[in-house]
Amino acid sequence: MRWYDSLRRRAEIAYVRRRGRPASQATLTAYLAEPGGPRSRFGVTVSSHVGKAVVRNLVRRRIKGALDALPPPARPFRVLIVAKPAAAAAPYERLAADLVRALGAS
Numbered sequence: 665m666r667w668y669d670s671l672r673r674r675a676e677i678a679y680v681r682r683r684g685r686p687a688s689q690a691t692l693t694a695y696l697a698e699p700g701g702p703r704s705r706f707g708v709t710v711s712s713h714v715g716k717a718v719v720r721n722l723v724r725r726r727i728k729g730a731l732d733a734l735p736p737p738a739r740p741f742r743v744l745i746v747a748k749p750a751a752a753a754a755p756y757e758r759l760a761a762d763l764v765r766a767l768g769a770s
Contacts, residue, residue, distance in 0.1 A: 667736040671707030689762035730760035
């Protein structure tokens, strides 16, 4: 079982993108917003600028795998992770390192 829930509603994703503090890295940008409940909530968006469906799904799975490998934070928060086109060619290790740096910088 994952230690986080997913951002699912369009309004909540828009809120986090609008109100969250951005932390940009080479392969992704993370927007961190105040918690909306007792558990952390994450959303991952990968636009068509990254690549075709197979590439987008690969990037999404790699980012979620990197999230699963992280320990739960001390306090809950809401995060939207937006993949950049450079994420398509990046290996898992690079995406995981950028994710850790982005979450640490937020």
